Amino acid sequence: MKISVLGEGMHCRSCHDCTARGFAICAALDKAELRELAQLSRHVRFESGATVFAQANIATSFFSVHAGTLRLYKLLPDSRRQIVGFALPGDFLGLPGLPHHEFSADAVGRVTLCQFPKESFATFAEKRPQLLRRMVELAGHELARAQEHMVLLGRRSAEEKIATFLISWRDRLSGIGRGGEILPLPMKRLDIADHLGLTIETVSRTFSKLERDGVIQTFASGVVLLDAPRAEALSAGVS
């Protein structure tokens, strides 16, 4: 894997017509505040596979995803990997109150982010209950997702895991206005495996099975849910 970190800075033209605004923390701010926050931030871009930050490093910035997908993962010393989630436009990366990064993040395909220096962001947020409330809210959603994922990892079969992943990925995308007939899967099989607590082989076999059963149709860049109700039933844990 190439680890070409090239976070090249360029000033945010305007947060005004930002496509991720509305989902992001920025939604909690008025125009004046938005302009002030833009002063603190800079836009950065990462190419496919590049590492944005690494687990256990000291966190000096927060990020808000502008475009693209990131994989967030933790490694064990023997290199077993668990992908704890994928970040999409609007997601906030970084936890106030924890000095180190709790996980590593790298780009799945090209990614652009808003970067905020931790210090100045904290001072900015300190006096703005609206923003803080929004952050509590986002953290809450994140936590709920994490708990749902624990159920998946601890108590579901391979087939249920894949079905659940597809359904929740579809729902997340449509939540940010990216719904569509074909469900894009920018991440590789290995990423899916490490997200669901499986191996690549099992992921592949399960995709094949779902395709044989007429639940999905696979393409190079994603899948189509031919039988969404069936997938939803598997995801719900029925049958």
Added chain:
Amino acid sequence: MKISVLGEGMHCRSCHDCTARGFAICAALDKAELRELAQLSRHVRFESGATVFAQANIATSFFSVHAGTLRLYKLLPDSRRQIVGFALPGDFLGLPGLPHHEFSADAVGRVTLCQFPKESFATFAEKRPQLLRRMVELAGHELARAQEHMVLLGRRSAEEKIATFLISWRDRLSGIGRGGEILPLPMKRLDIADHLGLTIETVSRTFSKLERDGVIQTFASGVVLLDAPRAEALSAGVS
């Protein structure tokens, strides 16, 4: 299982000498605020096994754990269960921004809680950045724990799961001043199994193995870590 819900109210004598203060959200408040918050809250008690709230019900209150242990869990329709965590004194239950409870909570042994009506707590918090920051912080810690648990569920062996559970339980207890030679385990084997994504039999066998290997010694009410370094190594994922 008996579901005897008897949350009997009684007014909080004083938050001043509360044993959970210092860990809880209350730590962010000064004396005057503390008194004001106490006005909103009431103390409630639940007997062993009682349900404090149930998944998918509308959340009308927040809680702060005062004493005892709770199990927080999600159920699948076919009654598979995943315990997403155990709550201890100082833990905050409830997520602003989500109308329903995301999981069920019931008492492991006798439990006492501070209960806050959601509405009035929200109004109280709205103007207090300190409190909001504390909540972001708590949510962040919770999220970090959840992510660590995903690694456990997705990528660790039964033996590593048990060792990791014991170590992190020990650390949580000592974090709230409950450290000691003997590590109390108020929850049952089935709870541990449903927390770690295992069956009771595997939990029992693994405890037996760790005891045979001289890593732990089991008692009715808990375990002693005879060889903590060995347990920590298993937990770290080495060996």
Added chain:
DNA sequence: TCCGGCGATTGATCTGCATCAACAACATCT
């Protein structure tokens, strides 16, 4: 056009944990 590498798929076999089953250790009630 051929070659090499990467990702995905498929097959054969192995194994860690689940499942099924019996029993032991206690506590509570009659």
Added chain:
DNA sequence: AGATGTTGTTGATGCAGATCAATCGCCGGA
């Protein structure tokens, strides 16, 4: 003391998914 329920332990067996291994399709570079 005996009956009954609850929790935990241990053994025998089965299976879902891991592991090992081969092959295929595709893309980019020589």
